[in-house]
Amino acid sequence: MNAEAAPQSDEKNADDPAGQLAQAHQQIARMSRDLEDLQIAQKLTHKLAAAGAIDLEAAVLVAKARIGGTAQADIDACVAQLRKEKAYWFGGSTETTAARKTAGVKDRTTAGQTALEQAAQKAAKTGSRADLHHYLKLRRNLL
Numbered sequence: 387m388n389a390e391a392a393p394q395s396d397e398k399n400a401d402d403p404a405g406q407l408a409q410a411h412q413q414i415a416r417m418s419r420d421l422e423d424l425q426i427a428q429k430l431t432h433k434l435a436a437a438g439a440i441d442l443e444a445a446v447l448v449a450k451a452r453i454g455g456t457a458q459a460d461i462d463a464c465v466a467q468l469r470k471e472k473a474y475w476f477g478g479s480t481e482t483t484a485a486r487k488t489a490g491v492k493d494r495t496t497a498g499q500t501a502l503e504q505a506a507q508k509a510a511k512t513g514s515r516a517d518l519h520h521y522l523k524l525r526r527n528l529l
Contacts, residue, residue, distance in 0.1 A: 433465045438477045445475050502528055
């Protein structure tokens with residue numbers, strides 16, 4: 387029964403080009419709306435991420451609801467309004483900070499560089515072969 391229904395519907399569509407055209411226009415309109423929705427969502431995602439949104443999905447959903455699906459809506463104003471009303475969704479700064487070293491940990495490069503620099507200055511000042519040898523030994527170990 388289904389095998390017979392498919393050829394009959396194809397025959398109806400072949401006989402009705404106006405129906406096919408109307409169906410194609412509906413599909414194009416639906417795809418156009420979907421594309422506009424995706425573009426708005428993408429713009430919102432980029433703007434909210436740049437603003438430092440912590441919960442990006444929730445912020446995008448609320449912003450989409452506020453915009454109401456209109457393509458002409460001012461996305462920047464919506465992001466600013468969300469940032470003002472729901473400040474807890476946005477981090478203080480978007481930069482990541484490095485972990486601080488504890489009191490027991492010394493910075494190797496700074497201490498090593500200063501020891502190396504001191505040895506180089508001492509070797510240059512005294513001109514002693516022993517000081518030069520000490521400097522070269524430190525340099526080999528650090529570099």
